[in-house]
Amino acid sequence: MNERRVLVVEDERTIAESIAVRLRAEGFTVEIAADGPSAVAQFHAAQPDLVVLDVMLPGFDGLEVCRRIQADRPVPVLMLTARDDETDLLVGLAVGADDYLTKPFSMRELTARVHVLLRRVERAAATPPAIRLGDIEINEAERRVRRAGSDVHLTPTEFDLLVHLAGRPRTVLPRERLLADVWGWGDGNGTRTVDSHIKALRRKLGADLIRTVHGVGYALELPL
Incomplete structure (x- = not known):
């Protein structure tokens, strides 16, 4: 390599x-x-x-x-x-x-x-197929996200966080678990890091895509 x-x-x-x-x-x-x-x-x-x-x-x-x-x-x-x-x-x-x-x-x-x-x-990069959420398409192999046919620029961590949430739709994931699973942090510190990345995803992909469960964490909502 x-x-x-x-x-x-x-x-x-x-x-x-x-x-x-x-x-x-x-x-x-x-x-x-x-x-x-x-x-x-x-x-x-x-x-x-x-x-x-x-x-x-x-x-x-x-x-x-x-x-x-x-x-x-x-x-x-x-x-x-x-x-x-x-x-x-x-x-x-x-x-x-x-x-x-x-x-x-x-x-x-x-x-x-x-x-x-x-x-x-x-x-x-080793994971495959496209995930569709309404007009949002997530291509894991290419690490690309499109909304209504247009490319959406996400940072590597924003992309990984989105894929992680999309793999467990409607499941409420605590901030501490997201820190462990996406960032690899085991001590539970840094929840504001999660909050900041969630804000960025909402700004780029729509405010209703991710639901906040106050005092717990976040869940990705599937479009009707």
């Missing part, structure tokens, strides 16, 4: 090099960019399988980098934040980040998150 390629976008050289050394030791090919414009250019040139992306960058910030690369092609993004700021986090998830780590973090945790994100994409 070809080596997986990771783009690390971080303006603090020591941190960038430390991440690169650890990921290379794990068998990844790693490219580094230190500012927003070079990150986008490197993304187009290297075609990475995953991006580790700091929020605070020279040129333009990581949120803008995330917007631009996700508009080009869906790719898993692990965002690094300097503080646990809910606004930064929610905006990051809204523009296409799949996961986040707050500095300082351990290299062991970062590599574990990278492996989880890549395994999720690989698992989903």
